[in-house]
Amino acid sequence: xxxxxxxxxxxxxxxxxxxxxxxxxxxxxxxxxxxxxxxxxxxxxxxxxxxxxxxxxxxxxxxxxxxxxxxxxxxxxxxxxxxxxxxxxxxxxxxxxxxxxxxxxxxxxxxxxxxxxxxxxxxxxxxxxxxxxxxxxxxxxxxxxxxxxxxxxxxxxxxxxxxxxxxxxxxxxxxxxxxxxxxxxxxxxxxxxxxxxxxxxxxxxxxxxxxxxxxxxxxxxxxxxxxxxxxxxxxxxxxxxxxxxxxxxxxxxxxxxxxxxxxxxxxxxxxxxxxxxxxxxxxxxxxxxxxxxxxxxxxxxxxxxxxxxxxxxxxxxxxxxxxxxxxxxxxxxxxxxxxxxxxxxxxxx
Numbered sequence: 334x335x336x337x338x339x340x341x342x343x344x345x346x347x348x349x350x351x352x353x354x355x356x357x358x359x360x361x362x363x364x365x366x367x368x369x370x371x372x373x374x375x376x377x378x379x380x381x382x383x384x385x386x387x388x389x390x391x392x393x394x395x396x397x398x399x400x401x402x403x404x405x406x407x408x409x410x411x412x413x414x415x416x417x418x419x420x421x422x423x424x425x426x427x428x429x430x431x432x433x434x435x436x437x438x439x440x441x442x443x444x445x446x447x448x449x450x451x452x453x454x455x456x457x458x459x460x461x462x463x464x465x466x467x468x469x470x471x472x473x474x475x476x477x478x479x480x481x482x483x484x485x486x487x488x489x490x491x492x493x494x495x496x497x498x499x500x501x502x503x504x505x506x507x508x509x510x511x512x513x514x515x516x517x518x519x520x521x522x523x524x525x526x527x528x529x530x531x532x533x534x535x536x537x538x539x540x541x542x543x544x545x546x547x548x549x550x551x552x553x554x555x556x557x558x559x560x561x562x563x564x565x566x567x568x569x570x571x572x573x574x575x576x577x578x579x580x581x582x583x584x585x586x587x588x589x590x591x592x593x594x595x596x597x598x599x600x601x602x603x604x605x606x607x608x609x610x611x612x613x614x615x616x617x618x619x620x621x622x623x624x625x626x627x628x629x630x631x632x633x634x635x636x637x638x639x640x641x642x643x644x645x646x647x648x649x650x651x652x653x654x655x656x657x658x659x660x661x662x663x664x665x666x667x668x669x670x671x672x673x674x675x676x677x678x679x680x681x682x
Contacts, residue, residue, distance in 0.1 A: 342482040390587035410486045422450025425494035429456045431503025434597030436462025446669045458486045463592035468515035480600040496520045510612035523622045526658045529612040529640045539630040545573045566593040575658040576631040620679040621648040626656030
């Protein structure tokens with residue numbers, strides 16, 4: 334997921350020697366970590382930061398999603414638009430998920446605490462998540478042609494709405510940075526768990542500093558037999574890179590139930606690798622809010638911090654301490670206040 338998860342899944346296959354080492358903790362070290370983990374969980378729960386496991390588990394169930402959908406429509410590209418809020422205001426909030434390939438329904442727990450001015454839409458490009466169209470019966474080259482239309486899908490999506498505010502997570506936050514045309518189309522841009530570049534070295538460094546050791550077995554199984562089952566197993570094996578200990582169980586439950594088209598992820602991994610992904614659009618006038626968890630080993634927030642191009646008056650960066658790649662799982666209140674402040678300072682009523 335997200336975004337650079339493809340590199341993480343397959344890096345172990347390309348350089349298996351890196352993952353052959355095992356960290357053997359002493360009993361004393363193990364007990365110390367258990368005590369610290371319990372204390373962190375109790376603290377987070379007492380402060381109301383952690384989304385309950387049951388909420389994460391049910392977020393992608395059809396019944397749960399159906400309860401939130403006010404309207405559903407498709408455009409000529411077969412992009413799906415699901416309206417989940419309709420409030421007073423003239424803005425259209427476009428929430429684009431990560432992966433690539435993850436269903437946009439995973440935004441719902443965050444949106445439960447947000448009341449945004451205008452209409453809020455969950456966006457799924459063709460064959461993203463549960464917006465299944467036709468890739469199941471296509472050869473890989475034909476499948477990639479479908480995903481290559483996502484560039485047109487993104488621009489078409491934004492152009493359909495008045496006063497669009499784009500909210501992208503992970504891949505959903507990296508993809509728009511390839512389109513300078515958005516400078517004159519968007520009224521606002523919020524990036525969560527995204528990155529201006531791909532840097533596996535920084536991801537591995539963060540994971541190592543946190544004693545996260547992932548074996549290559551699940552990734553190798555997926556490489557040998559790519560299917561939904563082996564993909565989910567590989568994704569869950571990598572979950573400690575997405576979630577800190579306090580939200581790990583909730584995150585794994587989310588991964589188990591979330592609709593995810595892994596073929597879209599494979600396309601994005603190849604495309605970003607072949608083209609050496611780097612943000613080519615740095616907003617000059619559009620007001621930007623960048624949110625990243627301090628424990629996100631997928632897209633480390635330090636990559637934005639180090640990128641001098643994004644040090645501009647119209648761009649604000651916030652680090653959410655103790656949060657991972659899905660920071661609303663650990664601290665929805667911080668997300669809520671950040672959105673409220675962004676709206677107050679940048680969007681007229």
